[in-house]
Amino acid sequence: MYRNIFKYDDMKRSEHMAVRENVGWYLFTHQLMQVEGDDAEAFLDYVFPNNIATLKPGRDRYTTMLDENGEIIDDVVVMRFDDHFWISTLFPSYMDDWFYAHQGDFDVDYYEVSDDWHMFAVQGPLSKDVLNGICAEPVDGLRFFQHSENSIDGMDVIINRGGFTGEKLGYEVYCAESDTDAVEEKIREACDKAGGRQVTEFQVMAWTLPTEAGFYYMRDLRHANPFEVGLAANINWDKDFVGKAALEKVREAGPAREMLGFTVADDDPFIQAKQYGGPGEAVYLDGEEIGRVSKMVYSYVKDINCGYILADAGKLKVGDTIDIHGSEAVICERNWLA
């Protein structure tokens, strides 16, 4: 009876493919934590394992935030401005507590500015042209994870090159809360003119687009460490950071689990995934449970069901086939845009 909620949904497909083939835009406001003070740089360099001290004003950096066990609490983008930082997070409740717990003698102040700013994602091959058409200054010079001040129709905005879609060209437009309607209208007009469309479906902006690019969202990372999910490459081991001692042990022993991609060719697979909450479908190999399904969505680019499995390390390799709740799944890399 079950009919795939992704595969046959033309609305989801068209919103998704607008980003891949043209330009898609959507309100994608995350919570923002502003961090300032004399020790802001040193503090953030301590609470995040990746290098924040080397981050230059106008640039961004992706990093995890770990607990003392080396498990990921959150993954964030740190944006550096001349005299403060912004941290784009989905868990300000965790972050606020965590900062407080580790503030110690650092001369640092942090507070949410989420109510003051909205952010529109403008993503896809034509995104640069769209923004060049409405911004006072061209955005051509922006490199990936670089941001600059600009204006749209006289309204101050911050344009950040980056996004959660895996597109080579994608931007985030930050505007004051009071300008949101007007900025939205400008973006809508420009995208419509370019043949793009608004992305309105949460599942597209949070699940299908990022998953195709191998990105993580929320529960994918919960209770995993950076080695298990492939986010350890940019950790700065030469500095002290929260969770370092535990993570060093993982580095020595090797991760116990690994995040793998999988595809399922069945039209309507009946597979539970952690993205909806709960434990996720158990994955068995020779009768032994070796992992759980973290995510199960649909790649509209490859036209196939795809997802992630957090499995015991070394039990599965790319190309293996396994049975997941009656469907044959093929293990693959976590990237369906390559």
Next chain:
Amino acid sequence: MTKKIDQRLPKDSGATKLPNYAAIKSPWERMYGFRDAMRYITRYEAVFGAAILQGIRILIPEYEDRAQTICQAAFDRMYATSQKYGVTQEYLLNMHPFMCGEFVGALIGDEGDDGMLMPGRVQDFGTYRCEKELDACPWDIIGSELCRATTMSLQSQARGSAERHRQGPTLDYAMVEARGCGDRHCRIVAENREKYPMPEHALWQSFGPIATADQIKCTPEEECVEDPMVFREECGFKFANGTNLEESSEMAAMVQFATSACLYFFPTLTRAIDEGRLEEKTVMHVLKCVLEAAGKAAFGEPYARLAAREWLGVPVEAPWDGRIMGGHIEMMLQALMCSYEVEAFNKDEVILVIDRKGLEISNGWMQTPCHVAYWNGMVKTLVSPQWFVFEEGSAEKTIRVCIAKKIDKFC
């Protein structure tokens, strides 16, 4: 009457040796773990709620009128709750600013289900469609009107949450399957009517049909679960939703303390009284009649009496007297986390002084007379018709419940 308290170990007996043993304990030291206590109280409250609903069925005989009245009260009550506590809830549930529309309401319902021991799974969570499936529901004996009303409480919280974000698509929440109506599962499907058009309907008609029946993901019987995540090993004994909220089993206790099925009913009756549709005297008369009968039915069969003694750990040689009823009430109060003091506990009488706030969840003033009527019915069959449960000497903050022999020619 001597007000004597027979020898019984103190409530905290063993606490220093078993500091983490979360249990309820009968006067005869029969202990139950936290899970059993929560399962017990949810069902106890459900049976109590079922009796209340029977009273409402007498008071408002037409199904449509009754269901609409209960649904409207549920919608208004939970919308007001959302206005009051929604911001905190949103913060804890990790609802993000970009989550525009009424679909975020599904997050609230999902968390509440687990706390109310209604295990299942989210099958879809999107801007235009959500689906939640429950395998078990302690409230499945109460009546279909409640199934409709719980759907409306979800609808109202969804609306309240959505209003705090930039405008987004609305959703029409429908309980397309309900254990309370005989279905294997409870299933809520919420659809956006622009994407999935269907005829408009009144609040009480929240059972569907829906436009996306072909997208329903129905878990087969053999894969259904009995316990919520907080009591399941595969979940690490934690509730975890899709937005990374994690909660331990303590959540279940908090939910039991804050809600029960009858909270859908008492406000309905209060409103009907305030609006002049019903008379308070008639309402209380009907409720007391129904509850006393329900209480008598609880232990009408001889095996039910014996099972109650076994549940309470009453020694075989102990006589049938009011202490058994007292112990029964104590177990319920403990599971409800309602504090009480034992003023008397002997073969002639039991007196319990109960914290009013703990028993009357959300200030429901009708609850105490209803509970007392229910217990008074129970004691007739559990102990004997010579015994009565009645309220005497209550104060503003406490309810003084007496269990003693009496003669009442009008009972």
